[in-house]
Amino acid sequence: MxxxxxxxxxxxxxxxxxxxxxxxxxxxxxAYAIKASACTECDGDxxxxxxxCPVDGCIVKA
Amino acid sequence: xxxxxxxxxxxxxxxxxxxVDAKPAGGCSSSSCGSSKGQGEMPDHVWNKIKDHPxxxxxxxxxxxxxxxxxxxxCNIQCNYCNRKYDCSNESRxxxxxxRMTPEQAARKVVAVANKxxxxxxxxxxxxxxxxFDALKTFETFRQVEKLLPDLKFCxxxxxxxxPDHVDRLADHNIxxxxxxxxxxxxxxxxxxxxxxxxxxxRYTGLDASKILHERQMESLERLKGKDILVxxxxxxxxxxxxxxxxxxxxxxxxxxxxxxxxxPLISDPAHGTHFGLTGQRGPTPSELKTLQDQLAGxxxxxxxxxxxxxxxxxxxxxxxxxxxxxxxxxxxxVYDPEPRRLYREVVERERADHRQAAEVARADLxxxxxxxxxxxxxxxxKGGGRINQHFGHASEFQVYEVDAAGVRFVGHRKVENYCxxxxxxxxxxEDKVIPILAGLDAVFVSKIGSCPKKDLARAGIxxxxxxxxxxxxxxxASWYAETFGVAEQDFA
Numbered sequence: 001m002x003x004x005x006x007x008x009x010x011x012x013x014x015x016x017x018x019x020x021x022x023x024x025x026x027x028x029x030x031a032y033a034i035k036a037s038a039c040t041e042c043d044g045d046x047x048x049x050x051x052x053c054p055v056d057g058c059i060v061k062a
Numbered sequence: 063x064x065x066x067x068x069x070x071x072x073x074x075x076x077x078x079x080x081x082v083d084a085k086p087a088g089g090c091s092s093s094s095c096g097s098s099k100g101q102g103e104m105p106d107h108v109w110n111k112i113k114d115h116p117x118x119x120x121x122x123x124x125x126x127x128x129x130x131x132x133x134x135x136x137c138n139i140q141c142n143y144c145n146r147k148y149d150c151s152n153e154s155r156x157x158x159x160x161x162r163m164t165p166e167q168a169a170r171k172v173v174a175v176a177n178k179x180x181x182x183x184x185x186x187x188x189x190x191x192x193x194x195f196d197a198l199k200t201f202e203t204f205r206q207v208e209k210l211l212p213d214l215k216f217c218x219x220x221x222x223x224x225x226p227d228h229v230d231r232l233a234d235h236n237i238x239x240x241x242x243x244x245x246x247x248x249x250x251x252x253x254x255x256x257x258x259x260x261x262x263x264x265r266y267t268g269l270d271a272s273k274i275l276h277e278r279q280m281e282s283l284e285r286l287k288g289k290d291i292l293v294x295x296x297x298x299x300x301x302x303x304x305x306x307x308x309x310x311x312x313x314x315x316x317x318x319x320x321x322x323x324x325x326x327p328l329i330s331d332p333a334h335g336t337h338f339g340l341t342g343q344r345g346p347t348p349s350e351l352k353t354l355q356d357q358l359a360g361x362x363x364x365x366x367x368x369x370x371x372x373x374x375x376x377x378x379x380x381x382x383x384x385x386x387x388x389x390x391x392x393x394x395x396x397v398y399d400p401e402p403r404r405l406y407r408e409v410v411e412r413e414r415a416d417h418r419q420a421a422e423v424a425r426a427d428l429x430x431x432x433x434x435x436x437x438x439x440x441x442x443x444x445k446g447g448g449r450i451n452q453h454f455g456h457a458s459e460f461q462v463y464e465v466d467a468a469g470v471r472f473v474g475h476r477k478v479e480n481y482c483x484x485x486x487x488x489x490x491x492x493e494d495k496v497i498p499i500l501a502g503l504d505a506v507f508v509s510k511i512g513s514c515p516k517k518d519l520a521r522a523g524i525x526x527x528x529x530x531x532x533x534x535x536x537x538x539x540a541s542w543y544a545e546t547f548g549v550a551e552q553d554f555a
Contacts, residue, residue: 052136
């Protein structure tokens with residue numbers, strides 16, 4: 001149970017890193033990536049990373 | 063890059079031949095003649111804050127340069143005219159940048175630019191996301207830069223959604239002005255512009271999104287006013303969506319203390335991949351834009367010299383040296399030399415006083431022309447300094463002025479393709495890309511022009527005027543106009 005960033009869609013703006021309540025998101029190469037072991041999908045709320053991401057379909061359930 | 067940077071010598075070029083009389087033109091105080099060149103009707107405390115800022119003061123944009131550092135990539139709203147995935151070094155428009163940087167890199171870049179461009183007076187953070195949503199990086203950049211260049215002014219540009227939370231912190235820095243982009247004061251209209259916003263940990267869509275954004279934008283204006291920070295409002299003119307509504311926006315922002323309203327045309331090239339671009343929403347024509355700006359002229363002061371520049375632009379308005387200052391061209395260690403900027407400021411102080419006197423003389427000349435003579439639109443090729451100092455073939459934009467017996471007024475600029483490449487003029491570019499852009503103008507003032515383009519322009523009904531090289535813009539236009547329309551008979555009775 002974790003979210004996943006589609007690297008080809010990521011614009012590397014960093015908004016999701018800033019918003020993640022679990023500090024599960026960091027820069028990896030040219031794009032951001034989510035550390036699956038730290039992600040809780042925001043425990044049933046709308047995931048903050050998906051809510052802030054400017055690119056539709058970039059952050060999805062893994 | 064040397065060809066782009068304006069040397070001191072270019073603004074100190076030949077003095078005008080005519081004697082300049084320091085006495086103001088009779089009966090016409092500088093506050094009532096409608097020229098937006100200088101202080102005009104602005105109160106002193108406002109003028110002192112903007113007089114060296116190229117984006118705010120039309121006069122300053124002849125003398126001072128700005129730079130943007132792209133330290134704030136994250137944004138909290140989606141606008142239908144923006145697609146931040148798109149990045150191209152040939153594109154010049156807001157939200158676009160080729161290089162994202164850390165606050166440390168930004169500070170090094172500022173020093174490198176200040177050493178080479180003495181005109182630098184302002185550091186702006188305009189994105190490519192939102193400077194106040196990505197506030198940690200914005201404030202860290204200010205902290206690092208003010209240690210090195212304490213006299214540099216800062217400014218930020220924001221959508222206003224996160225701004226109310228940061229007004230107190232902004233006031234702690236060397237910030238005199240903030241730009242807030244406000245496209246509507248009616249959330250119903252907002253739904254056609256903003257598909258969603260992200261606010262306090264949650265995504266909002268539809269009317270809810272626009273309502274929150276609107277309330278926060280109005281709160282931003284009021285809180286900034288409370289801190290005595292000047293506010294400029296940017297509005298994107300979107301035909302059929304908010305064009306008729308911008309009159310209401312103008313009234314609402316003026317009521318909340320905004321001192322300047324900048325109406326910009328929508329940029330909606332489908333190739334940029336924005337929602338408006340892909341759905342065929344068109345931008346306004348230059349005449350639609352001018353009509354709206356003229357209607358708004360009675361409200362908050364309007365600016366017409368905005369170039370809608372990139373989030374990493376460097377240099378005088380209308381030029382962009384950002385490609386000369388990419389991080390790979392800036393060393394790891396850079397040392398700031400304050401001397402060039404200090405000297406430049408001294409020169410500009412003298413030059414500005416001189417320029418103002420010349421403009422007064424020009425105004426007096428015009429007042430003596432036939433009052434019923436038609437207004438003329440003229441284009442100027444200039445590299446800055448308020449003078450006609452650029453060759454026709456080297457101009458990539460022309461500044462447009464309107465002139466009649468009431469005076470010389472700046473009305474905007476037109477960008478053209480540079481037709482002279484390496485000493486050879488490309489006739490096709492001239493015919494297809496330059497002359498159509500200049501259509502409707504009566505004359506083009508240049509420091510120099512070849513005989514072929516001169517003839518081509520004449521065929522299109524545009525006079526090429528090269529009789530006033532290195533003169534002040536107002537002096538040249540007024541002399542030309544007075545020669546064309548003669549001097550009214552004076553009644554000495």
